[in-house]
Amino acid sequence: MSKLKKLTGRTLFLPIFCMLLVMCANIIYDAACGNFALNFFTISIQNGVLYGRLIDILNRGSEIAILAVGMTLVVSASAGTDISVGSVMSLAASFCCMLLAGFGVSSTNELQMPLIVGLLAGVLMGCLCGTFNGFLVAYLDIQPMVATLILYSAARAIGLLLCNNLIVYIRNDSYAVLGKFIGPVPTPILVAAACVIIALIVLKKTALGLYIQSVGINKRASRIAGLNSRKIILMCYIVCGLCAGIAGLVNSSRITSADSNNIGLSYELDAILAVALGGNSLGGGKFNLIGSIIGAYTIQAITTTLLAVGVSTDVAPVYKAIIVIIIVAVQAPAVKDYFSRQSAKRAAAKARG
Amino acid sequence: MNKKFAAMAVAGAALCMAAIPVSAEEGNLVIGFAQVGHESDWRTASTKSCQDVFSAENGYDLQFVDCDNDPQVQIEAVRGFIEQDVDYIIIDPIQATGWDQVLTECEDAGIPVIVIDRTIDDSDKYVSWVGSNFKTEGLAAGEWLKAYAEAKGITEINALVIEGSTGASATLGRTEGFKEIADANGWTILDSQNGDFTQVGGQEVMESYCKSYEGQFNVVVCQNDNEAFGAMDAMKAAGVTYGVNGDVILISFDACTAGLEFVKSGDINADFECNPLAAPFVEEVIKQLEAGEEPAKEVYMEEHWFVNEDILASITVEGAEQPLTVVTDEIIEAQY
Structure with a gap:
């Protein structure tokens, strides 16, 4: 009993439980x-x-997982969301393909410049967009949603x-x-894994994760405590832009083309949803990166x-x-409180009885 | 860089022209065209077709407004045309509703409106609609498959459909047309899912199909070329062979240049065109109006059916015999 309680008390219990529940629906369907x-x-x-289907989930979920890394940091540090990531994906992919194919060329077999230059330029374009967003939010104190709305429509x-x-x-x-395979493994899975692992290492091995959370909880207090709050917020947006750039290149590489109208279309909503499904508060402050990744998948x-x-x-x-409503509702504080009160009552009744 | 600058200059000039009253050359017909935007190769071809047909050399003065997919801008553009007192207005409506008032204003001003491509549902105050008959495209795909299967000795058809965006008129028409033939011939449509008209969508749906219906299907119908590209990626990854020498017959719609290249290489068996070149048909309507005749309310454009193999010369769609075109380099070159 106490072991079970320990398990259900873990922060990641509900997100993982919900994901497994979704997958288990398939067992019932297949059996039926x-x-x-x-x-x-x-x-x-x-x-x-x-x-296999699990590979499909890991493969197709890569872009959202990569976006979720950046989005989690942005949400935590600035208590707002970056709604431009989908458009930035498209811009990064377009920029990369334009460089590789040459301006105005619609189909090419020969690359105009080394592949790595094009890819790096795409990623840099993502960082540039992130810097722009971050500057507006951190230094001009514009509401994150308004600030990122600019690139949402322009990028x-x-x-x-x-x-x-x-x-x-x-x-x-x-x-x-x-976008295809390295050996037997779909490359997007590896790219997503690399992004997540690097982010985790940096956040765990340095004090950065702590800094971001403290800025998110109280910007002024953090500044008084000696943290450069603005710089940290700016950095989170740059990382978010970087992630959007990488995700855009992966998506574009899947189709070996830049379909600027459709790449990353409404991905920003899925990325925000991933953060929420992972049990993170969109009000900023404490975050759980693994939760967001689980949310994405x-x-x-x-x-x-x-x-x-x-x-x-x-x-x-x-x-x-x-399904989304159920998952979000189950994790809502009010519902959680209700269940913990119920179990406390039961425990009390048991003790009396 | 120069090109970009030129494009911006042209766009700017177009905006300015829309704003100031027209001083048309004497005797030229002034035509206002409120285009949806420039979101795809298909759309660009549609715009270019209008610019080519309604050129100064042909005795027209075209006022072109790119509405960038904003319905409000489009309605304002039409009001601008009324202000300028143009002779004819062409609209490719971004939305199907919300038109009655502005079309009434056109009627009061005595300017005939011709609608192209997409439809207007809440008003009939326009002279003609010129566009594609999506159901005919679906029927043609079905009839071709029937004739092709007979010629190849295939007795059983198990088809998978990758649909376009839910609710789009192209999706509805193509689904309905193909299903009609499938039902009439007792074919099995195993599944029909949404691929959103994109290559990634096509990949994802086909990936799932390959697992759900492993070894059970011999026809895949994609409702546009981009979805077909995605389906090809997914089948390649799953080791399913498709196209002229493969196990699976691949059918696609739209027939853009990139699609026809795959028809020529034999990866796509047949591609059913959605003709973007509406302008010649619109000009026909305008000529009828100038001559005082009454044009048809609905004008369907002529469309081509493209195939890889030269084993069938024609198919019969809705009682009419229609030719099949074998794709060659010249045809790809000439396509938009």
Whole structure:
């Protein structure tokens, strides 16, 4: 009993529990259809690459997971969200493809410059956007949502301009490196894992995580305590932009083209949702990065499950909404309090009885 | 850099022209065109078609406004045209509703309105609508598949459909048309899911299909070319062969240049065009109006059906015989 309590008391218990619950829906579905019950969880090697629904979740969820890293920091430090990440993804991808293909070229087999230069430029463009957002928020004290609204609407349009209003196709296998496979493993999984691990190491091994949280809890107090609050907020936005840049390149590399209209479309909402599903407060302060990452894969697990179950496309968003409402409600402080009061009452009754 | 600057200058000039009254060359017909935006290659081709047909050499004076997907801007653009007292107004409506008032203003001013591509649902105060018949496209895909399967001796059809964005008229029409033929011939449509008209969407849906219906399907229908590219990626990764020499017949819609390249290489078996070049048909309507005739309320554009193999010459769609075009380099070159 006390062991169970210890388990359920962990901060990450609910996010993980919700993710598992979503996946378990598939066991019931497969069993009901007369398939092998663990179909959803089977991983095999087919055609030389890893194959299975779980791999799909990890693979397709990569962009959201990468975005969630940056978004978590931004939410924590500035008690606001960066709604420009989807558009910045598009801009980074467009900039990279424009450099690789040359301006105004809609389809190319030859790269105009080394691949690494294009990729770095794309990532740098992401950082630049992050710097812009961060400057507005940290130094001009503009509300995060208003500040990032600028690039939310402008970045995608700039991307379109860079691509001369065309979809730029790069028909060169080297550009597919970020979106396809390295050996049997889909590259996006590795990129996401690298981003998460680097972020975790930096946050755990340095005092940075602590600084960000303290700035998020009380900006003035942190400054009086000797922290440069503005600089820390600026840095969080730069990291967020960096993550958006990387996510944009991964998404673009999947399709080996820059489709500026569609890359990262409404990804900012999924990234914010991932942070919330991970049990983080959008009011800033304390954060749990792993929670956000689990939130990101939970969103993808829902999408993949709906596809696997074959829910009609007209009603799929409704199911998605219902599942999200349940997950968020279960983690709401009021609901948590209610359950802990109930169990306390039971314990008290037991003690009396 | 120069090009970009030029593009901006042109856009600026277009805006200025929309704002000031027109001093048209004597005898030229003045035409106002409120375009949706410039979000895709298809849209760009549509704009260019209008600019080519309604040029000064052809005796027209085109007032072009790019509304950048903003319905408010579009309505203001139409009001601007009324102010300028243009001869004809062409609208590609961003939204299907909210038009009655401004179209009434056009009617009061005595300016005929021609709607292209997308439809207006809440008003009939326009002369003609010129666009694609998406259902016919779906029917054509079905009829082609029927004839192709017969020619190849395929008796059983198990199809998977990757739909476009939910509720889009192209999605509804293409789904309805293809399903009609499928039902009539007893084909099985195993599943039909939303790929959002994007390549990533196509990849994700096909990835899931490959697992849910492993070895059960022999036809994949993608409702635009981008989805077909995504489906090809996913099938390649799963080791499923497709196209002319593969196990799976791949059908696509739109037939943009990039799509036709894959038809030529045999990766896509057949591609059903959605014609963006509305301007010649609009000009036809305007000529009828100038001659005092009454044009048809709905004008459907001629569209082409592109295939890789030269085994069928034509198909019969809704009782009419329609030719199939085998894709060559010249055809790709000529496509938008």
